[in-house]
Amino acid sequence: MAKVEYELDGDVALATLNDGENRFNPEFLKAFGDALDEIEEKTDALTLVVRSSHEKIFSNGIDLDWLVPVLQKGDIETAKAFFRSLNGVLRRVAMYPMITVAAITGHAFAGGAIISCAFDFRFMRSDRGFFCFPEVDLGIPFLPGMNALLRKAIPAHVLQDMEYTGRRLTAEECERAHIVRKACHIDDLMTETLEFARGLGKKRGIIAELKKRLNKEITHAIDVEDIPYIESGKYNI
Template identity: 50%
Template structure:
């Protein structure tokens, strides 16, 4: 809700032409779902709470996918699971090299992706790299992602990361109308999967094989 609120406030300001997502945590950019919280609520039988959380995550992804300015992930720490999906939802990605892994650990924790999540990964990853990342659950570093064109640049450290991502953001002075329409058309299939393919899995809590 806080992230959705932040995007609402940004959208009200027409002087903003790009958004850069960074973390105040020097170690972690985003670790996605809190598995301890998830298991506790499963044991409590709080199905509605779990469903609401998953739908809420999709709301954040949808907001980024349709936001009418460039959204740039400045990955300054670990990105795991849904955190990596969040980065894939963004239009562009930068990552620092001195610390942080990018990983989809779902294969090792028995949690399959929702259909729209796979589509978001496909948006950011070339097919060969997507298969390797998903089926191995390997921890990838910035240089590897740069070589695969998943990120624009592997930056030396935090300062270089912010300088590069902010400088890149400053190159955009596009009209929101056309930028938003292009994103809507480019990401239409992902949004359709969220609306049609994801709900049966979420509503039936088919979160494990």
């Protein structure tokens, strides 16, 4: 089974993340990026929906089992390349030339929650799973580009509370905070998400231009502000 697969449902491309907990490592990021490229270049899809095949988890973020040994070996160039690649995927999702919808099928922790915020809309499973940034307890600050993505999706006072406390939010709490469009039982999640996605169908050109204008803070932060942090090779992990 491929790490990322997709199928077409009319003008909706439905991509499925199949890599277990969908933790970010070079192989996963490449597979996800390749799938995004193929959907854009080889289909006529107008809307992208992404879900996870894991029964409990959407994504648990950075694969620390891969990254920590890299850092312990002092292989800073590999670590730099990884963070450049991660930023590239986050930017790609945020600027994807079609409307994007994340179907959060379980826990979205750390980088998993961050990447969901790169999508334009989010639906979340209500019967299992939390949305959380535990980095405060790990001593890991977010890059400026990550914070810019989070500000796009999360109201300022809620984001401050989440980053400072590491508090876990349920799907219902995310819906009340307008982080997700709707909290749904798993039995209804994909039906609700796909029904919403099918009703969009906006042309790629106008969506791409709108994103260029709406997401200028994000692209500037990733392209400019993040660079010194990444190239320093000093990571609090």
